[in-house]
Amino acid sequence: MTDTILEVRDLRTSFFTENFEVKAVDGVNFSVPKGKTLGVVGESGSGKSITSLSILRLIQNPGKVVGGQVLFKGEDLLEKSEAQMRKIRGNKISMIFQEPMTSLNPVYTVGQQIGEAFQIHEKLNKKESIKRSVRC
Template identity: 55%
Template sequence: MLLEVKKLKTQFFSDKGVNTAVNGIDFHIEKGKTLCIVGESGSGKSMTSLSIMGLVEEPGRVTEGEIVFEGEDLLKLNESTMRNIRGKDIAMIFQEPMTSLNPSYTVGYQIDEVLRLHQKELNKTQRKQRVIELFEEVGIPLAADKYNEYPFKLSGGQRQRVMIAMAMACEPKLLIADEPTTALDVTIQAQVLELMNELKAKKGTSILFITHDLGVVAQMADEVVVMYKGNVVEQASVKELFDNPRHPYTKALLNSIPRPGKVKRKSRLDTVDENVNYLDFPKEIR
């Protein structure tokens, strides 16, 4: 088992009280597998990923649970040790590449920085060659020329590919992707998903994929965790989830997907009923 999350609770503290963003969730990821976390905005998906990475900022903090990576609880490590793991063994692709890349530095320099930190055996020439190889691997055209480009000169799809190249620079054992295709058009989205599946197949990397798009889940996942208001309400293999969803919230999510030919023209799509508290129903773990 590569990663085990046990009873994870992440809370935010203020003068007005305590807000629980992640409420005692459990899941695990096997080596070479993809786990998708799905749910509406605000369900706790991104906060789960930030908790794993050790990037929860004040006034928030992980208050309970364990995050066991290769047999070691990440919550018990000091910041220096965690920094060595972050980017090397566990890497993350953030949701919006334009805000994740530093506009003051070239994209080549920013990936070179990752290699300087985690692969100290490489000299400057070797690092540059490695960056260009990474650009080629993720399908960036004219890779050598792009090394000295600034982020604003690249298209949205190319910036996202740079983020994937940065995450894959040290060939991490676990890649966390937080809605990496949200800002992309459909064609580029398909290319990015195909690229991630190829990298997974070649490198054996495990993927924690966070999304609200069930179509992406069907394409990417081996296992699926459904989150609602910080809680896991259903967990199953991707085939079981789509063939036989059991929890009412999962059924509501699936029913909201438009289906060509099955919805009458001008009729309204089904939506998740905001008047129903889906936590009142029992969890479904399979």
């Protein structure tokens, strides 16, 4: 087994208009060894969020990952079906958004929102999932 948990190779993501292709991520490469953390820094609009969203295959139209590989535990996430990605996202790999006001819904408690991942991936009921999220 490899010591690299995540390897991104030549990742390319573009946004398409009727007349143009805008390259948002163009040839990004990095690897993250098991047990290590990678910080991605850059000015606003430099592609940090688009890179992260591309890794998780959360790019929405008119955007599209147009090339590269995203190897998570040796498997290319870009080749997975959407059903396979739903099982991986939030269970094996997640993204923590920078702005909590755009990530968390103020109508629900934090426990309810974190508990949703336990309901989906560990098949806990609502009450059990909230208890579990409080423990975390």
